[in-house]
Amino acid sequence: MLVLLPPSEGKASSGRGAPLKPESLSLPGLGKAREAVLTELVDLCAADEDKARDVLGLSEGLRGEVAKNAALRTAGARPAGEIYTGVLYDALGLASLDSAAKRRAARSLLVFSGLWGAVRVTDRIPSYRCSMGVKLPGLGALAGHWRAPMAEVLPEAAGTGLVLDLRSAAYAAAWKPKGEVAGRTATVRVLHAPTRKVVSHFNKATKGRIVRSLLTDGAAPKDPAELVEALRDLGYEVEAQAPAGAGKPWALDVLVDEVH
Template identity: 45%
Template structure:
């Protein structure tokens, strides 16, 4: 099983001390050249006036964008400690039991726009870079990742089920193709509003975090889309629906508390 999650928009503040990111220590050495290119291009853009707007971010994030300039010396933290927000609060990695935490570390990958796919325990630094950003001389970040991720992600997925909790811009960089698509499950979240089922956004992040947690806590490792749906159905009403591309949607009802937030 491979569980794909998006990074959170907000990141934890940099650690006060510690070693910086070691690109050579990150998984998938074939991605190191692109990581280097992105780091260099991001630092250059972030040092210029109006950098936040050029990256497609709010001007109010200027101080956080300015930190991109020193990412090579910023102390690194575990990815699960860098990413914050409702999805990661729902996953609550710190409270997982020993077995569930080990499964999470083996199966969850965060699709970072800067670092690529990283496991919860991989050491990275907080940054500001959306997947939709356009970097000088490199083009869009998504297109750069799309060009190199195929072999890496295919190897990560193996012949197991792929559960996709990423948002659309992050999901655009890779999904299984051909026969492997039959083991692909994209999580969609619905809430009932005024008698109508509606796709939700904020509650979707919360629910996708819960789905990741439930799969990590399952008695047995889910190996098929049907098994994934069975695990989630123990917690929330859900339905497995063909996605028209050979894979599946897992349509999950948002918990009532999450649909209000």
């Protein structure tokens, strides 16, 4: 099973250890595209703080994020699972997983990123600010920049099993599973049961809880149909819509009354 996650907008501070080693990151086929984004982002933030803030869509109160980006090559790195914070990652609670669940997380979780493309939670990265919606002056829209390299690398990373896609729309734009990979992909919406509407906090927290449940239970669904059964066994109320034709993902709705 491969689980596709969005990053968090807010991030923990960089580590105090060794700086980033780009060549050590997972999915080395993304290396050239990563270097292009990293170089332009660092140069932009080092050269013109106001322009960088405008490009990155940062308020005056987030001016410090520009300096952080300018120092990406020398900042201390730490596991991506420690860098990403926020509602989804709080609910996922990687740090409190038992050792077996942590090993499953290392194998199965893939976090999408405007800067790195996609990383494993064990990949060591510095804290940064660069969403997939950014348009860098030289590279243009990052979702478009990542599309071709992702199309080459991600099908192999997906292997032959289930792909559970929990990304937001901006990050899903960087790679859309196609063909037989799409047929074993499941996307998930979380709906507030009384209103049947997506509520951001419920959506993020429940997705984090779903991933944690699968990791701690040791569930290993091989396809979307098995995922539906696994989630129901774990106590989730799931409505599933199988694709109308080949080469399209399953669509799952998880209904919640409240999130604790």
